[in-house]
Amino acid sequence: MKLTSWGRYPVCESTVNRPRSDAALAGLLHTQPPSSSIARGMGRSYGDSALAEHVYSTTALDQFIAFDEERGLLRCAAGVTLETLLHAMMPRGWFLPVVPGTWHVSIGGAIASDVHGKNHHLDGSFGQHVESLRLMLASGDIVHCSAQENTELFHATCAGMGLTGIIVDATLHLRRNNSSTVMQRTLRAHNLDEIFALFDSHHNSHYSVAWLDCLARGNSLGRSLLYLGEHANDNICRTPAKRSISIPFSSPAFLLNRYSMSLFNSLYYHKPVKELVEQRIEAKQYFFPLDSIGHWNRLYGKRGFMQYQCVIPDASAQPAMREILTRISTSGKGSFLSVLKKLGPANRNLLSFPLEGYTLALDFKFEPSTLALLDELDSIVLAHGGRLYLAKDARMSQEVFRRSYPHWEDMARIRAETGADRLFNSLQSRRLGL
Amino acid sequence: MDVKNILIIGANSAIAKATARLYAQENCRLFLLGRDTAALAQQQQDLLIRGASEVNIAPLDVTHFALHEAAIDQALDLFGQIDLALICHGSLPDQIRCQDDFDAALEAFNINALSVISLLTHLSARMMAQRHGCLAVITSVAGDRGRQSNYVYGAAKGMVSRYLQGLRGRLFPHNVHVVDIRPGFVDTPMTAHLPKGALWASPEQIAQAVVNGVAKRRHTVYAPAFWRFIMLIVRCIPEFMFKRLKF
Ligand SMILES: Cc1cc2nc3c(=O)[nH]c(=O)nc-3n(C[C@H](O)[C@H](O)[C@H](O)COP(=O)(O)OP(=O)(O)OC[C@H]3O[C@@H](n4cnc5c(N)ncnc54)[C@H](O)[C@@H]3O)c2cc1C
Ligand SMILES: NC(=O)c1ccc[n+]([C@@H]2O[C@H](COP(=O)([O-])OP(=O)(O)OC[C@H]3O[C@@H](n4cnc5c(N)ncnc54)[C@H](OP(=O)(O)O)[C@@H]3O)[C@@H](O)[C@H]2O)c1
Numbered sequence: 151m152k153l154t155s156w157g158r159y160p161v162c163e164s165t166v167n168r169p170r171s172d173a174a175l176a177g178l179l180h181t182q183p184p185s186s187s188i189a190r191g192m193g194r195s196y197g198d199s200a201l202a203e204h205v206y207s208t209t210a211l212d213q214f215i216a217f218d219e220e221r222g223l224l225r226c227a228a229g230v231t232l233e234t235l236l237h238a239m240m241p242r243g244w245f246l247p248v249v250p251g252t253w254h255v256s257i258g259g260a261i262a263s264d265v266h267g268k269n270h271h272l273d274g275s276f277g278q279h280v281e282s283l284r285l286m287l288a289s290g291d292i293v294h295c296s297a298q299e300n301t302e303l304f305h306a307t308c309a310g311m312g313l314t315g316i317i318v319d320a321t322l323h324l325r326r327n328n329s330s331t332v333m334q335r336t337l338r339a340h341n342l343d344e345i346f347a348l349f350d351s352h353h354n355s356h357y358s359v360a361w362l363d364c365l366a367r368g369n370s371l372g373r374s375l376l377y378l379g380e381h382a383n384d385n386i387c388r389t390p391a392k393r394s395i396s397i398p399f400s401s402p403a404f405l406l407n408r409y410s411m412s413l414f415n416s417l418y419y420h421k422p423v424k425e426l427v428e429q430r431i432e433a434k435q436y437f438f439p440l441d442s443i444g445h446w447n448r449l450y451g452k453r454g455f456m457q458y459q460c461v462i463p464d465a466s467a468q469p470a471m472r473e474i475l476t477r478i479s480t481s482g483k484g485s486f487l488s489v490l491k492k493l494g495p496a497n498r499n500l501l502s503f504p505l506e507g508y509t510l511a512l513d514f515k516f517e518p519s520t521l522a523l524l525d526e527l528d529s530i531v532l533a534h535g536g537r538l539y540l541a542k543d544a545r546m547s548q549e550v551f552r553r554s555y556p557h558w559e560d561m562a563r564i565r566a567e568t569g570a571d572r573l574f575n576s577l578q579s580r581r582l583g584l
Numbered sequence: 585m586d587v588k589n590i591l592i593i594g595a596n597s598a599i600a601k602a603t604a605r606l607y608a609q610e611n612c613r614l615f616l617l618g619r620d621t622a623a624l625a626q627q628q629q630d631l632l633i634r635g636a637s638e639v640n641i642a643p644l645d646v647t648h649f650a651l652h653e654a655a656i657d658q659a660l661d662l663f664g665q666i667d668l669a670l671i672c673h674g675s676l677p678d679q680i681r682c683q684d685d686f687d688a689a690l691e692a693f694n695i696n697a698l699s700v701i702s703l704l705t706h707l708s709a710r711m712m713a714q715r716h717g718c719l720a721v722i723t724s725v726a727g728d729r730g731r732q733s734n735y736v737y738g739a740a741k742g743m744v745s746r747y748l749q750g751l752r753g754r755l756f757p758h759n760v761h762v763v764d765i766r767p768g769f770v771d772t773p774m775t776a777h778l779p780k781g782a783l784w785a786s787p788e789q790i791a792q793a794v795v796n797g798v799a800k801r802r803h804t805v806y807a808p809a810f811w812r813f814i815m816l817i818v819r820c821i822p823e824f825m826f827k828r829l830k831f
Contacts, residue, residue, distance in 0.1 A: 170598075170773065213626060214633035224633070237609065238634045389609075 153205065156447050157196035158454030159516050159544060162577060166190075168207040172318050175206065176290035179573070183288070188576040189312040191256030192231060195263065196457045197544025198577035199311050206316055208258050214238065215319060223281055225321040228258030240433070241389050245327035245381070247279040251489075253438045258317045263541040264309035264502045266509075268357035268379065268437070271494040275504055277308030278497055283320040288573040292318060306564045309499035311540055313561070313579050314570050329382035330390065332357070332436040336423040342372025342475070346468055349376070349492040349508075356380050357436070363415040364488040364512055365408070367479045371472065373419055374490060379436050390434040396444030400452045408482040418487065450515050456544055458524055459503075459511035461493060462536040467508040470534040474510065474527055481523050485513035500557040500564075503539045511542065521545060540578065548583040558584065589663040591615045591656070593644065593703060594673025596623045598772035599722060602791035603670065608636035615659040617644040618673075646673050646699035647691075653706045665714055668798060669707050671700055671721045676774050682736040689736050696740035701747055708751060711760040719755075720763040720798055721748060722790075725806065727766065728815045733831055745804075752803065763797050764804045765790070768811040 153164040169175040187204035208229035215225040222244060226235065232246065232253040239245065250265040259265075264277040273279075282296035285307055295304035307314045337352075339345035345360055352358055357379035366373045440446055447455070462470040471490070478484055489511045496505040503509075514520045528550050531538065537554035538546050552558055562584055565571040571584075590607055592600050595616035604614055608631040616639065618624050624641040631639045640662060644655045660666055677692035700721060711717035726734055727741030745764050752762035769775065769784045785808050793807035806812040821829070 213630040215626070216629060217633045226633075241635070 153193075153201060154454065155193045155195050155197060155200050157456055157516075157542075157544060158447060158450070158452075159456060160198055160201070160577065162198070162201040162203075164201065164203060164205045166205045166207055168210045170210045172211070172286065172292065175211070175286060175316065175318065176292075178206065179286070179288065179290045183573055185572055186575050186580075188574055188579075189228075189258060189262070189316040191229065191259030191262075192254050194252055194255045194259065196542045198581070199263075199540055199543070199579075200259075201577045202575060208256055208316070211318060222324040222326065223321055224324055225319060226257060227319045228256060228261075228317045230257050231255065232257070232260065237389060239324060240327075240330050241387050243326060243328050243387050244324040245433070247273055247323060247325045248276045249437050250276075251438065252441050253434070254441065257320055257322070261308055261317055261320060262310055262312050263539075264497075264499050264504075265541070266493065266504050268359045268377075268491065270504055271353060271358070271492045272356065274494060274497055275309075275499075275502060277499050277502065279323045280308060281321040281323055283307065284318050285314060286316045286318050288315060288569040302564060303568070305498045306500050306561055309502035309540075310561070311501060311578065312576060313565060313574050313584060314568060315574060327381050327387075329384045329386055330388045330433050331382040331384065331386070331430050332379045332433050333382050333428045334431050334436055335378045335425075335428055337376040337378070337425055338419075338423060339372070339374045339376060341370060342468065342472055345372055345374045345376060345490060346508075352376070352378055353492070358492065360490040361418065362475075362488045362490045362510075363419045364475060364478050365412045365415050365482070365484040366419070367476075371475055371479065372490075375419065375423065377436075381433070382430060390432065400448045408484070411484050415484065415487070450513070453516045455516050456514050456520065456524070457511060457542040458514060458527060459509060459539040459542040460527070460531045460536050461503060461505055461507055461509040461539070462531065462534045463505055463507040465507075466534040470530060470536065471508060471510060473530050477523070477526060477530070478512065483514055483517075483520060483523060488512045500561045501540060501555055503537065503541070505537075507536070509539075511539075543578065546582065548581065551582040558582075589613050589615075589665055589667045591617070591659045591663075591666050591669045593617045593646065593669070593671045595627065595641075596620050597672045597674070597722075597774075598787040599767070599770065599790045599794075600670065600672035601627060602787040603672075603794045604631055604636075605634055606791050606795050608632075608634040608639075611635050611637045613638040613663065614640070615662065616641045617655055617659075619643065619645050646703070647694050649699065649702045652699075652702050656703070656706050656710065660710055666707070666710065666717055668718045668720060669703075669711075670794070671703060671719075673699070674722065674724075674774070677736055679734050679736055692736050693740050693743075696737060697743045700744050704747065704751060708755055708760065712755065712758045715759050717759075718761045718763065718798055718801075719748075719751070720765060720794060722765050722767065722794075723748070725766045725768050725811050725815050729818055729826070731829070731831055732827075761801050763794075763802055765794055765797060765807055766804065766811065766815075767793075767807045768814070 152161050154161050184204045186202045188202040190200040190205045190207050211227040211229035213227045217224050248267045260276045264275045266275045284292050286292050355378040360374040360376045362374035491509050493504045590612050596618040614636050621643045628639045628641050675695045682689040723745045724741040726738040727745045730738050748762050748764045767790045771784050790807045797805035
């Protein structure tokens with residue numbers, strides 16, 4: 151069947167197997183070991199990391215296995231989604247220590263991309279809250295990995311993009327949280343200097359993220375709204391609500407042009423906000439605002455879109471972001487909303503994306519001319535010692551990857567040692583030469 | 585919803601599992617009967633984490649009719665009252681084998697029809713005594729008309745549907761409700777070997793239809809709902825034409 155991930159580009163002709171148990175999965179690896187296969191969770195990565203000729207879908211590996219309420223340790227199969235997990239855990243007063251911008255991702259996917267959330271500057275990324283995981287190797291054998299046991303394989307698997315094997319289940323640390331709402335404050339920044347200053351002065355805010363108008367120019371370059379959040383403390387733990395509306399079909403791509411985007415961004419930036427006034431909003435709405443619109447990726451038309459997410463180390467983050475935003479606003483190719491976020495220190499996971507600095511994420515409608523623009527952005531990112539997020543990538547060159555992910559050789563070695571390189575290869579890993 | 589104490593028979597079936605998860609979210613108390621006790625124990629943990637207020641499990645091979653009564657009483661003793669009994673087990677027999685080998689056909693009838701009728705006999709007596717409860721049984725659209733490619737299974741499912749129709753009337757004055765759930769094609773282990781197409785549903789979709797059908801006290805639930813129209817057409821085809829159809 152034709153398979154794509156969230157960006158709907160590229161398209162891959164794949165056979166998809168959906169085993170219902172670890173044993174069935176091992177059976178599949180034994181009986182038909184094609185060299186181009188990869189694990190896939192919810193397909194919420196944007197590019198080609200969950201695409202290959204043969205795909206092992208984990209969506210039927212969806213059982214909770216054990217919950218140690220004393221220690222807040224939850225063990226569940228890799229296909230359980232954050233949505234399912236939070237539905238079960240929020241009413242009991244528990245939350246995940248790290249969540250990405252959508253809850254339609256699997257635990258396996260969250261570990262394999264070592265996802266980060268709005269609290270990365272304080273709490274690090276998803277993998278740092280994984281107590282242990284069980285990984286199925288190419289042989290079908292399962293190994294137990296943690297920061298203490300099979301350490302190297304653990305750090306290769308967290309952020310490993312499915313390239314060491316298939317995570318079958320994991321034990322996660324949850325955080326106590328006695329409310330299902332978040333207290334949010336919104337601050338307006340008129341330009342790039344202001345938003346950087348705001349991130350700094352609000353470093354202690356538990357959650358922070360800025361929505362930025364990437365088409366603003368000149369003195370307004372980098373104008374944005376900063377959203378700060380803290381879990382409320384009201385002892386009201388409700389079950390989160392389900393999604394409301396859905397985009398039923400692809401919209402004609404011409405609807406998204408520089409004028410409509412520019413208008414949208416401008417309206418968004420100028421929306422009335424009560425600065426500094428705390429608002430109580432549902433956690434779901436704070437953390438997963440886009441999930442209230444199903445299939446919003448269809449807005450970008452049939453050809454799909456690309457997300458470009460880079461991180462730039464602290465030292466040169468400001469000038470680099472200025473260069474990047476200037477380049478984008480002059481090109482007129484912008485996205486609906488761009489996201490700027492301060493990140494904390496990097497961790498030990500070999501291919502983990504975050505490093506201490508700032509990350510910017512932008513959507514681009516897919517057009518051949520976009521590719522040229524993104525190549526230009528790559529050189530700015532490289533010049534400043536930054537890198538691109540593999541979970542969003544569909545186009546980075548091997549050279550850019552190798553120059554920006556210094557541990558790629560360790561990853562390649564571990565893959566060879568465990569036999570993963572003979573079985574687990576995604577379109578992305580082939581492109582990046584892993 | 586006032587459903588609280590739920591007995592599920594054939595609890596390891598994919599449709600049963602998906603349904604149990606929905607009831608677990610509603611904090612129901614569950615009693616699971618099934619063949620594979622290791623799988624039941626895993627499901628027990630899963631359902632407790634999903635919010636079930638209590639989950640009990642016990643082994644039952646439904647072809648051992650003599651064990652039915654004790655298994656049901658075990659659940660009743662524990663619960664005091666059964667609000668919903670859901671019967672989910674089944675098997676898709678090899679039609680070709682069944683048409684030549686009566687033992688194979690008999691086995692298919694035992695699993696898909698007679699075991700269900702035995703269970704219903706014990707369950708309806710107890711629900712009548714409670715003057716309360718709901719019996720929900722997963723049959724199939726295959727029971728709506730005998731097709732040459734699958735008539736042993738179809739006859740077994742059809743037998744249960746006819747039985748439920750009569751039982752519904754008998755139990756009605758006793759405040760006991762009977763729901764016949766007729767799924768179309770569902771992607772489960774039972775159908776793992778069949779090629780899938782546009783008409784196929786997920787066990788989760790069927791589970792939602794079961795929960796809705798029980799809550800709204802429906803009589804016959806086609807799941808997904810479009811199968812009601814498909815089966816209406818299938819039932820309308822004149823026999824002289826139908827007998828020529830190979831499907
Ligand atoms: C709207 C939206 C917002 C997002 N916001 C954020 C954000 O704020 N922060 C962030 O970090 N990310 C974000 N993402 C990206 C997303 O969190 C990651 O791409 C995540 O990996 C998706 O999980 P998935 O289950 O869909 O995995 P898939 O997309 O199916 O797979 C992603 C990768 O994980 C691997 N994988 C999946 N399951 C397993 C397994 N069981 N074992 C081994 N490898 C496996 C795949 O091989 C692939 O390489 C966002 C995505 C969307 C669509
Ligand atoms: N899948 C479809 O397309 C479809 C369509 C219409 C109706 N249905 C009906 O839906 C119901 C559920 O089936 P499913 O699709 O969910 O398939 P399934 O997952 O294969 O479930 C069938 C279940 O029946 C159990 N079973 C079989 N023989 C048994 C016995 N002698 N004693 C106890 N349990 C026994 C099996 O137990 P084990 O786990 O121990 O093997 C299995 O759990 C069945 O009644 C089926 O006929 C299915």
